[in-house]
Amino acid sequence: MPELPDVEGFRRVVADHVVGSKVASVRVLDAGVVHTSPEEFTRALQGRVISEPSRYGKWLRVPTRNRSGYPQLLAHFGMTGAFVWTPGEQADHRHDRVVFEFRDGALRYRDMRKLTGLRLATERSEVEELLGDLGPDAAGVSRRDLRARLTRTARRIKPALMDQTVVAGLGNLCVDEILWRSRLAPTLSTTDLEAAHWARLHARLGSVLRSSSRVGHVPDRPSWLTGHRDEHDARCPRCSTPLSRSKIAGRSTVWCPRCQPS
Numbered sequence: 001m002p003e004l005p006d007v008e009g010f011r012r013v014v015a016d017h018v019v020g021s022k023v024a025s026v027r028v029l030d031a032g033v034v035h036t037s038p039e040e041f042t043r044a045l046q047g048r049v050i051s052e053p054s055r056y057g058k059w060l061r062v063p064t065r066n067r068s069g070y071p072q073l074l075a076h077f078g079m080t081g082a083f084v085w086t087p088g089e090q091a092d093h094r095h096d097r098v099v100f101e102f103r104d105g106a107l108r109y110r111d112m113r114k115l116t117g118l119r120l121a122t123e124r125s126e127v128e129e130l131l132g133d134l135g136p137d138a139a140g141v142s143r144r145d146l147r148a149r150l151t152r153t154a155r156r157i158k159p160a161l162m163d164q165t166v167v168a169g170l171g172n173l174c175v176d177e178i179l180w181r182s183r184l185a186p187t188l189s190t191t192d193l194e195a196a197h198w199a200r201l202h203a204r205l206g207s208v209l210r211s212s213s214r215v216g217h218v219p220d221r222p223s224w225l226t227g228h229r230d231e232h233d234a235r236c237p238r239c240s241t242p243l244s245r246s247k248i249a250g251r252s253t254v255w256c257p258r259c260q261p262s
């Protein structure tokens with residue numbers, strides 16, 4: 001499921017393949033995805049030159065090259081979405097929802113589910129409407145800000161970290177990995193954490209996001225919790241204790257009861 005590191009990977013797909021290139025045509029294969037009429041969506045982007053993309057939380061902003069930077073494409077990847085580049089001429093994949101054709105290939109918005117993942121913004125106010133409620137981007141949040149925002153109300157640390165209005169970009173895998181590395185149980189209350197916990201949480205949050213963003217997903221390496229969470233008889237890669245598993249705030253949560261005592 002796309003989280004900050006995945007969207008960072010999609011940002012690189014756009015940056016590596018289409019920045020500076022003109023959109024030759026837009027094919028909306030699934031009108032439900034674009035949140036406006038396919039005609040308007042196509043008209044706004046066709047013939048435009050793509051400018052440097054940027055990520056905010058789980059959103060990707062793709063401006064067009066002119067003085068205002070608008071119209072702008074805003075992409076969200078929901079549960080199963082991706083941007084995929086295919087060189088030359090290739091047949092559409094059955095989950096391609098919108099295809100942006102360029103001279104030398106196509107950028108494909110591919111999503112198994114049909115969510116309204118693509119938005120067109122023609123001015124700044126429309127971007128603010130979409131992104132205005134989000135907290136600071138998780139990759140740049142300061143320790144002080146993280147603590148202040150997470151402790152506004154006493155709540156369990158896992159759902160608090162996943163709340164995009166508190167801090168933007170973290171999803172289920174990132175949060176479980178960060179908490180395991182911070183040795184904090186997902187059920188702890190944010191108001192029970194002490195200064196040393198906050199320092200560790202902020203440092204691990206940064207290192208997990210940096211390592212994951214480099215490869216475009218939370219890696220399932222043997223030394224990572226993510227490398228074991230889906231195993232039968234899963235054990236902690238640090239202490240070999242059988243991992244605990246339960247639903248917290250509706251999401252499948254994995255942690256080590258020994259390393260992360262509650």
Ligand SMILES: [Zn+2]
Pocket residue numbers: 236237238239240241256257258259260
């Ligand atoms: Zn352990």
